[in-house]
Amino acid sequence: MSAILFEAVAKSYRARPAIRDLTLEIADQSLTVFCGPPAAGKSVLFRLLVGLEQPDRGRILIDGRDIAADSAADRRIGYVPQSFALFPHMSVYANIAYPLRQQGVAAAEIDRRVGQAAEILRIKPLLQKKPSQLSGGEKQRAAIARGTLKDARIFILDDPLVGLDFKLRESLMEDLKDMRATLGATFLYATSDSLEALTMAEQLVVMDQGGVVEAGPVERLYHQPAMLRSAALIGFPRCNLIQGEVTRGVCQTPLGGFATGAPDGDVTAAIRPEHIVYAPQDVRALPGRVTLMENLGAECVVYAEYEGVAVVSVPESDRVANLDVGSAYPFLVDQAGIAIFDRQSGHRIGEAQHG
Ligand SMILES: Nc1ncnc2c1ncn2[C@@H]1O[C@H](COP(=O)(O)OP(=O)(O)OP(=O)(O)O)[C@@H](O)[C@H]1O
Numbered sequence: 169m170s171a172i173l174f175e176a177v178a179k180s181y182r183a184r185p186a187i188r189d190l191t192l193e194i195a196d197q198s199l200t201v202f203c204g205p206p207a208a209g210k211s212v213l214f215r216l217l218v219g220l221e222q223p224d225r226g227r228i229l230i231d232g233r234d235i236a237a238d239s240a241a242d243r244r245i246g247y248v249p250q251s252f253a254l255f256p257h258m259s260v261y262a263n264i265a266y267p268l269r270q271q272g273v274a275a276a277e278i279d280r281r282v283g284q285a286a287e288i289l290r291i292k293p294l295l296q297k298k299p300s301q302l303s304g305g306e307k308q309r310a311a312i313a314r315g316t317l318k319d320a321r322i323f324i325l326d327d328p329l330v331g332l333d334f335k336l337r338e339s340l341m342e343d344l345k346d347m348r349a350t351l352g353a354t355f356l357y358a359t360s361d362s363l364e365a366l367t368m369a370e371q372l373v374v375m376d377q378g379g380v381v382e383a384g385p386v387e388r389l390y391h392q393p394a395m396l397r398s399a400a401l402i403g404f405p406r407c408n409l410i411q412g413e414v415t416r417g418v419c420q421t422p423l424g425g426f427a428t429g430a431p432d433g434d435v436t437a438a439i440r441p442e443h444i445v446y447a448p449q450d451v452r453a454l455p456g457r458v459t460l461m462e463n464l465g466a467e468c469v470v471y472a473e474y475e476g477v478a479v480v481s482v483p484e485s486d487r488v489a490n491l492d493v494g495s496a497y498p499f500l501v502d503q504a505g506i507a508i509f510d511r512q513s514g515h516r517i518g519e520a521q522h523g
Pocket of ligand 1: 250
């Protein structure tokens with residue numbers, strides 16, 4: 169059974185739609201990451217589920233039951249809002265314990281659970297401090313502890329790691345996954361960072377303009393997106409989107425032509441950076457030129473240009489160690505990685521035929 173069902177949900181503010189006729193099922197005990205650009209509607213959708221706001225139309229069901237009449241407190245959903253606010257006059261301990269006190273949990277049990285959450289989130293030494301004595305990252309971890317301590321089967325984390333440095337985000341992502349496994353709960357998680365989404369997600373929901381572009385297992389959405397918009401929004405570095413035209417089974421693009429089963433028309437070819445292959449020894453390589461390089465450690469993000477078309481790729485750093493801006497960058501397009509989308513509708517209509 170699905171834990172949560174949004175059925176044709178709509179919400180507007182002053183006649184401006186924030187959520188448009190959204191239908192979506194979330195499986196019980198799944199970890200679903202909502203990813204989309206700012207203002208896509210992620211926070212509004214979460215607030216509707218928590219019960220802080222009511223939809224204008226549509227229904228939200230939990231375990232098959234319409235929750236419209238349940239108050240926010242009755243819904244028993246653990247929630248870490250995007251702009252979390254710790255109570256300034258209370259210690260970190262009291263802040264974290266607050267939802268459990270509200271639920272009437274016994275003091276010894278509160279102590280055990282606050283201690284456990286503080287351990288996982290590495291804030292044990294801070295429990296007696298006041299929020300004003302914490303750094304931004306520490307406050308965020310205290311808010312996560314508070315939001316995930318409640319006795320609940322559904323937890324919502326709205327962009328909980330925004331603004332933290334990369335190392336801390338990485339370790340907190342692992343902690344949150346562990347926490348989810350331990351709690352055996354359904355987790356909904358929002359981020360506008362595509363790398364964070366790919367790292368965290370089992371199920372991914374790509375949102376844009378108040379609607380769901382596409383939802384499904386993260387591997388499928390990354391490797392086989394059905395919509396151009398999700399190919400564009402998901403992935404780091406960004407997907408290469410190359411304009412082309414299909415005529416009688418051949419797609420012509422500025423990066424060359426390739427056979428395809430897609431119907432005739434104007435198309436966009438989506439090519440992930442890993443399918444743009446640095447090939448200095450290959451006579452068939454296209455003579456690109458480096459415009460920018462970003463070293464990520466083991467890999468390097470190379471931005472190159474060929475005949476006015478920008479392409480991004482991720483070769484291993486040691487292969488491009490002696491290249492610099494302006495260097496020649498011969499590359500091949502791995503045809504196994506080309507997906508073709510109708511330029512008008514944005515629907516996937518085929519791929520390159522290779523091999
Ligand atoms: N209380 C409100 N009053 C008016 N408009 C609102 C309100 N809350 C949200 N909106 C609008 O609804 C749209 C969706 O906002 P929402 O906060 O859900 O986006 P988001 O996907 O969470 O983005 P972000 O990643 O920036 O948090 C935006 O256009 C926003 O301005």
